[in-house]
Amino acid sequence: MSQRVLVTGASRGIGRAIARLLKEKGYAVLGTSRDPGRIADRIEGVEYFALDLRSPASIAALIQKAGPVDILINNAGESQVWPAADTPLSKLRGLYEADFFGPIDLVQGLLPGMIARGSGLIINVGSMTGKFAVPFQSGYSSSKSALAGYTWSLRNEIRAFGVDAVMLEPGHIRTGIRPDVFAAAGSRFTPQFETVARRRAALVGGGSEPSVVARKALKIIKSGRRRPFYAAGGKAPLMVFARRLLTNRAVERLIRKMYGL
Numbered sequence: 110m111s112q113r114v115l116v117t118g119a120s121r122g123i124g125r126a127i128a129r130l131l132k133e134k135g136y137a138v139l140g141t142s143r144d145p146g147r148i149a150d151r152i153e154g155v156e157y158f159a160l161d162l163r164s165p166a167s168i169a170a171l172i173q174k175a176g177p178v179d180i181l182i183n184n185a186g187e188s189q190v191w192p193a194a195d196t197p198l199s200k201l202r203g204l205y206e207a208d209f210f211g212p213i214d215l216v217q218g219l220l221p222g223m224i225a226r227g228s229g230l231i232i233n234v235g236s237m238t239g240k241f242a243v244p245f246q247s248g249y250s251s252s253k254s255a256l257a258g259y260t261w262s263l264r265n266e267i268r269a270f271g272v273d274a275v276m277l278e279p280g281h282i283r284t285g286i287r288p289d290v291f292a293a294a295g296s297r298f299t300p301q302f303e304t305v306a307r308r309r310a311a312l313v314g315g316g317s318e319p320s321v322v323a324r325k326a327l328k329i330i331k332s333g334r335r336r337p338f339y340a341a342g343g344k345a346p347l348m349v350f351a352r353r354l355l356t357n358r359a360v361e362r363l364i365r366k367m368y369g370l
């Protein structure tokens with residue numbers, strides 16, 4: 110029987126590319142969107158469900174409806190470009206609901222079934238910004254770092270039960286991801302903020318195709334001996350390699366240069 114894979118955020122971008130590749134490879138794919146009725150280009154054979162990661166009730170309903178899941182790909186996410194000092198805590202909490210607490214809620218809901226079956230895989234999609242914190246993306250960078258820390262901790266709690274958890278951390282990927290971008294009028298941060306927001310948009314626009322991340326997800330699924338972290342797309346693999354050689358100050362200089370500061 111085909112393995113059942115739940116891909117969150119399968120309506121577009123990276124999640125859609127993962128869902129399409131896994132469907133082609135014969136997996137039974139369950140995809141999510143906040144509004145599945147509005148997905149224009151559905152992938153044939155993918156079963157779509159509603160999921161809003163900011164709503165615990167929506168997460169509980171999905172866990173009920175989905176049935177047994179062998180592989181969870183926690184891909185759906187949101188992003189923010191705000192000056193750290195000006196980000197209202199309500200905004201930050203909302204982002205963490207989508208990028209941290211929601212994905213963990215799904216893990217907690219699906220893990221008991223995986224443990225009972227003695228097998229399972231959780232792929233949490235983070236970001237290179239979780240490793241290389243980007244200025245004016247403090248909320249997004251920190252939520253992805255938090256997810257990475259959670260995943261690494263979880264991984265060594267569940268391996269004895271035959272269940273694996275890894276982080277898949279993309280670099281810049283050309284998707285329609287639209288961050289919540291805001292700087293208050295007249296803010297002292299405006300000139301730097303605008304430079305970084307512009308650079309960020311250009312980097313994403315010139316990024317890799319989502320299929321690069323999809324192929325890495327497939328490689329992870331097929332691997333017999335998985336690592337805790339995988340980089341995919343953009344300059345991510347190069348950056349992870351450079352990180353081993355460079356001091357923190359050198360990394361900071363690199364990030365400032367990349368974002369025009």
Ligand SMILES: NC(=O)c1ccc[n+]([C@@H]2O[C@H](COP(=O)([O-])OP(=O)(O)OC[C@H]3O[C@@H](n4cnc5c(N)ncnc54)[C@H](OP(=O)(O)O)[C@@H]3O)[C@@H](O)[C@H]2O)c1
Binds near residue numbers: 119161287
């Ligand atoms: N693009 C990049 O450069 C990049 C780089 C590193 C990491 N990532 C990460 O990769 C993942 C996918 O990003 P992407 O670029 O493919 O983004 P995208 O094109 O904007 O797609 C985001 C997906 O997440 C879903 N989603 C958004 N908010 C949600 C919420 N509150 N609850 C449930 N689903 C929600 C969307 O579905 P609906 O709108 O249909 O609900 C959509 O399918 C994210 O975790 C992102 O942080 C992206």
